[in-house]
Amino acid sequence: QVQLLESRGGLVQPGDSLTLSCIVSGRTSSTPAMGWFRQAPGKERELVAGIRWNHGSDIYADSVRGRFTISRDKAKNTIYKQMNNLKPGDPTVYYCAATHCAVGVITAADYDYWGQGTQVTVSS
Numbered sequence: 001q002v003q004l005l006e007s008r009g010g011l012v013q014p015g016d017s018l019t020l021s022c023i024v025s026g027r028t029s030s031t032p033a034m035g036w037f038r039q040a041p042g043k044e045r046e047l048v049a050g051i052r053w054n055h056g057s058d059i060y061a062d063s064v065r066g067r068f069t070i071s072r073d074k075a076k077n078t079i080y081k082q083m084n085n086l087k088p089g090d091p092t093v094y095y096c097a098a099t100h101c102a103v104g105v106i107t108a109a110d111y112d113y114w115g116q117g118t119q120v121t122v123s124s
């Protein structure tokens with residue numbers, strides 16, 4: 001089993017930056033790739049960014065490329081997602097997720113473990 005614990009989100013203003021973290025515990029060696037997903041009310045959960053533990057190679061959704069950065073600290077078993085220039089919109093819940101697969105993991109169905117989610121609201 002793998003457990004994921006996300007940091008708290010919160011209310012931020014448009015244009016602000018926010019970094020979320022996700023601490024991974026348990027059988028971390030069984031999950032070579034991690035991802036950050038988001039889900040707005042009434043919408044499907046979508047991948048925002050993903051990263052592989054060993055190579056550090058990353059992928060991003062087109063909507064966030066250039067504004068969000070995913071990274072990992074292997075010594076701390078922690079992944080991060082730095083979000084810059086946040087845009088106003090519906091309250092969004094961000095989820096950290098882990099998968100047993102190393103490639104082709106771009107949908108929620110590809111992931112095996114999930115954090116509890118943390119809400120981020122961008123509003124003035």
